[in-house]
Amino acid sequence: LYARPGHHEESPVGEASASIDNRMQDYTLVDCYQVFASAGFGATVSDELKTDPMAFRTDWLKKEGLAPERLAVIRAKGDSMEPTIHSGDSILVDLSRNQIQDGGLFVLRLGDELYAKRLQKRVDGGVNIISDNKAGYETLSVLPNELESLSIIGKVVWLGHDFF
Numbered sequence: 001l002y003a004r005p006g007h008h009e010e011s012p013v014g015e016a017s018a019s020i021d022n023r024m025q026d027y028t029l030v031d032c033y034q035v036f037a038s039a040g041f042g043a044t045v046s047d048e049l050k051t052d053p054m055a056f057r058t059d060w061l062k063k064e065g066l067a068p069e070r071l072a073v074i075r076a077k078g079d080s081m082e083p084t085i086h087s088g089d090s091i092l093v094d095l096s097r098n099q100i101q102d103g104g105l106f107v108l109r110l111g112d113e114l115y116a117k118r119l120q121k122r123v124d125g126g127v128n129i130i131s132d133n134k135a136g137y138e139t140l141s142v143l144p145n146e147l148e149s150l151s152i153i154g155k156v157v158w159l160g161h162d163f164f
Contacts, residue, residue, distance in 0.1 A: 028061055028068045029053035030092065036077040037091060037107045037116040054090065056158075066157060070096040074107065076116050080131040081105075085116055085159060092158035100127060105156035110142070111149050116156060 034049040054073045061068060076089045084105070085091070093107050100106070100119045107116050110129070118130040125144040131137035142150050 026058055027055040028058045029055055030068055030071045030073055032073040032090075035074045035114065037074055037114045054092075054160075056092070064157065066094055067096065070094060071157075072154070080133050080137040081116060082133045084132045085156075086161055088162060090160035090162075091116055091156050092160075093154040094157045095154040097155035097157075098152040100152065101155070107153040107156060109151040109153060110140070114153070119152070 030053055032051045032054050034051050056068075061071075072093050072095060074091050074093060076085045076091055077087050079087060091107065098106075100121055102120050103118055105116065106119050107114065108119070108129070109115075115129065118132065120128040120130060122128055122141065126147065127142045127150060129140040129142065131139070
């Protein structure tokens with residue numbers, strides 16, 4: 001670690017750096033946004049600033065049929081989706097999958113508020129927005145004549161949870 005003047009050995013730091021670069025070829029960086037989807041009563045989005053990207057294994061993304069340019073990572077806020085999603089969890093959203101699948105987890109915008117919730121098609125053509133945490137959270141119903149206020153951002157395809 002200590003270099004002598006005039007002595008030119010390859011630095012261990014350089015070797016480690018090259019090793020890290022080689023390992024990073026196995027990963028794809030996905031954009032992260034400083035946006036919180038409410039897993040509670042709703043969060044207003046005012047600023048969609050990018051933060052440091054998150055790395056996902058390239059082979060996993062391919063296996064799952066996920067296109068990196070159509071993915072985004074955001075954070076959850078609130079407890080309405082517990083035990084599935086916890087406040088502070090990272091959520092990987094596939095922006096290309098915005099068709100309702102009954103029971104699927106989606107990030108959606110209802111009016112000016114962003115949510116991470118389960119969606120269910122209603123018989124009348126509307127949509128139910130469902131929380132996993134039944135204590136204190138009721139199902140929201142969007143009637144067919146209110147659908148213009150609902151925008152499905154994408155399907156949740158992965159969750160990351162920090163333990164701190």
